[in-house]
Amino acid sequence: MAAQKSYKSMVCPFCSLHCDDLIIETSDNNIRLTQGNPECGKKISRHNINSQSRTSATINKKKTGLTEALKKVKKIIEKKSEVLILNHGTDLSGLRSLLTFASKYHCIIDHITSKFLFQNIGIVQRTGYIATSLMETKNRADTIIIFGNNILKKNPRLLDRILIPDASLCVNPKKKNIILVGSFDKNTINSISRKSNAINVRIKLDNIPDFLKIINNNKSETLRFITKQSLVKINSIIKKSKYLVSTWTASDFSNTKNPEDIISSISKFIVDLNITSRAACMPISGPLADSTSAQALTWLTGFPSRIKYSNNSFKHNRTAYNSEKLIENKQVDTVIHVSNLSENELIMNKNIYNIVLGHPNSKLNIEPDIFIPIGIPGLDHEGIMFRTDNVVSVALKSVRKLKLPSTQTIFNKLI
Amino acid sequence: MKPIQIKPKIRFKYRVDMSFLSDICKYDSLTTFRAKKVMYGNQEYRLDNIFDISNGDKKNLVVKSANSLMDNLGYRLKEISLKVFGDVGDYLGAQMSSGLIEIYGNANDHCASGLKGGIIRVNGNCGDYLGSKPNSSNEGISDGLIYISGNVGNKSLQRIRRGNIIIEGNLGNDACSEMISGSVLIKGKIGHNFANGIKRGTIFTTQKKLAKNYSKSNAAEFNFIKFFINRISNVINRNLFINNRKFIRYYGNKDKENISELFLVD
Amino acid sequence: MIIRLKSGIVYDPTNNIFNRTKDIFIKDGKIINKNNIHGKINQTIDCTNKIIMPGAIDLHTHIGGGKVNIARLMLEEFHDETDAKYDSSSIIAPTTIKTGLKYIEMGYTTCFEPALLPINARQAHAEMADIPFIDKGGYALLGNDDFFLNLLRKKASQSVINDYVAFILKASQSMGIKVVNPGGINAFKFNQRALDVDEKSKYYNITPRDVVTKLARAIYDLGVPHPLHVHCSNLGIPGNFLSTIETIKAAEGMPIHLTHIQFQSYGNNGDRGFSSAAVEISNHLNKVKNLTCDVGQIMFGQTVTMSGDSMSQHKNHKHAHPNKWMCMDIECDAGCGVVPFKYKDQSFVNSLQWAIGLEIFLLAEDPWKVYLTTDHPNGAPFTSYPHLIKLLMDRSFRNDILRELPKDILNHTILHTIKREYTMSEIAIMTRSAPAKILGLSQKGNLSIGSNADITIYDKNIKDIEEMFAHPIYVLKDGEIVVENGKIKKYRWGKTHTVKPEYDKSIEKSLTKFFDKYHTMKLDNYVLSDEEMENMIGSKVYVNECKYKRKQ
Ligand code: SF4
């Protein structure tokens, strides 16, 4: 019998824009995006179950029931001396239960992309900072500076939905100025030029702070990176602009020498513009629910990541609780990987006890001691996740019926 | 009175937060201090179950057999003298405001982060981010003195406001960026991108190439430097490497908002 | 399970009971009538020489939502209470857990977050759901959102505005509506740096007066118990008492509540162009019917200011201490600004601010009209309430502090001449019964039969009034003893208070159009359902009644 097709609306958990206008077709729990950006379609269909998917729990490679696996986890945790929970992305309920568990067993918690988080929060914790959100950008921005190289690929609908939308409240979306600063590829530049008044400034990302200084000084003697004409043009656009938005994603800067300096130079540039005009930053966070994790951990513990429960409360230390180093140097004896949102490879150290609460399609560098497949918020169960601008959170729905447990279910059973 | 000796009873496998030592003066007796609960791994221990703590003067501490898993030694230290034998982990003497730390071994990253006062002497090497900005401040060291006998890693001494730093070995890349003021003396080689965006302050170096961004000064009034050298030599308790050497003075390019000065030590 | 509170000294202002010794009986979370007790009394608490009051209610405290979380993140260096009992977070930006613990330990059982951005409602409720013990609720911010300003510009009828307001209350699961710097936050997005009550906004061509008039009317028409909650134009600016008075007039006789009025009562006399206008403001407060306020008292020390008023917070960032701050424009809905600040007792301005707050308290003739707040954490953290109560009840204590402040403030305040000392009864009114009344919480703030057994018991033997109010010996929440002998006994979780006035659903059609075209979210994802509140966000909803049904 042919599988029954049905159409559903979906809220997308797979990048920090969390679009909630998707229509998908499901048949036999296979999900296909019916219309819209093909890149998003690819992102979504990666989560379909295939013959390689691990849909049942294993202990030392041997299939076992969930109850058995959980019993084993509990036994192990009670014996171990230093446990790290490494979050590769989970929803709000997952985080709440994970924290309760961590406070019971005095665990260390880190998020896999904390590094980028800390690069961005320097501007909140150390300096002045002016931010904006997706809808403000969509409706008010007349000029947008995009810094980086791959930001638009990582967030496929950022351009069409937010930066150059079909309709804006206060500006003509067809007349937006887009300034690309960094090393964007031809296709990206072309697609932007078609829709807007675009300028491309090709520079090494390391040079962004110097570039912004040149723009600020507006003196042709100090000219580097750009021609005098471009400088004049860019400065006249900035001067005329009524609401300028800078956007970037920290992971684009991961190969630069001083990512934090780049980010703080962009932020300072915006703060200075606000002396006489209006402008704001809109950093784009990563696809692994890093905003969700930072927000929830902050209100529950005071700190956004890299924490450990000790002496009655969560303590924070950015170097001591850095998962990458802890795993590499074997400074923990157990790692619980929690990975709800992607099939990205989980890197494990074979000298550490590895427990994976993982996406059924997870790639694994070695076989973990215990593997428990878990559901994906937004596909298998409901959940709340935060968008990149941190002010909006979305309610994810359940759109397929695989009966995979949620992170919350698992941890609640372990507490 | 003799100093209090602190020595681990077990071989550490996991990182241990040593900041409790800085609170020792808050305890009216060593008995209550020894009974204090600390975390090691995921267990709470009585302090005296994992450390031997001798009797002695609470303002005078000696840590024996230290190792690089010990973080936060001398964290927010105030009016205490702390001697450490062995390597230490991150954040040695972070946000210390007064007192003395002397270590015989290497310090890891973020040594002297956010130092506010007091003296830190490292008889060994330092990792990256020496004198780093604390998480929630945009300035590094605001005062104090640091002496490092060995080499220092990358991205050190960013945005320092005041203080004297003496490095006998080499200094890594991206050091002294956006320095606001203070004095830094480096005997060895210096990595690339040094003193980017420096505003004020004084640099002593043996590296000729650094002088190229500066203009030469003809002024030859060095008495104040002698005074400075003497004072620092006294504090660090040894001869400063620039003692009895000749200098050429350079000053920064005002256009680049750099009004720092640089002394080339020959 | 029946609990008897035996021979306590009861203050129950709603029932006109002051300082009267009596017993109180509790069953199933409610206060019951002695005559209806069948079965045995399970627990008796001897309340001889103990003061019994309803649980206190804080009607304006920033405890959840985006800006609170920004402050927690920004002020990491203050999260260092290493010997803390519960967690190391700072009381100026406490974690949700600490917020609940500290409130319940002080005998507060219900709190309201006054700046709940509808677009941020999911987060604000999720945070508040993680605050233990207390009941909570929020006031939705309106009056700077582009949809509403568009309605005003197009001169939409009052009934359309009413429908929109009712929709927002439902969608954001709120208890009332607050307007912050009416129209000003929006004008700031178009680079206007100030907007006085009758000044037109450049883009929408509307005035703050229009905004207040329409919203106050809408609240009244819909029968929402809590009046429009107003943070006036020109916050913190010398001479702003005039805009405050104009804002009062803008309500055109409809009920309004002016919040943190201390920040709105500034004159501009004297050499420094800064003086107290508390007398002028109090005259209005005492005269005008349907007008209530909370004070927003400041205390000396480090705190953090957080506000939806991005216009004024951007101006204030120059005074940031430590030197860092953040402003944000939010989703064509509102904005926010977080600026750490230290009130210094040697500063002329800060000292005068302190005096102005106290003047307003002491000049208010009717304690039913003025409520005790510090606009946590803007003026000071909420844990300073017991200290504030002592300042109000003890004149010599107050004057001792006043004497230490810069002398020249005495030319600009009459605080030293005010003899009044608040009575225990008046404190009970302004911290319990009055806020309950103005919020329409019929089962709170009183000890009537059938009311919620949210009860605080203080030890009258403690002579220091500050100490007594800081550490009640028993606190009951919904009939359960949660604080016993000053110690937390049992965790429990409160509910979320809302109102849901009726409205004409056709407003949702135009909203759907607006959302689909301009928003970055669908209308149905924007609306928080009761099921989502309970199952995902984690707090049960309690719907309070509106005064009457909407006129058809
Ligand atoms: S842009 Fe991101 S959130 Fe939107 S549909 Fe594509 S992957 Fe999903």
Ligand SMILES: [Zn+2]
């Ligand atoms: Zn407020």
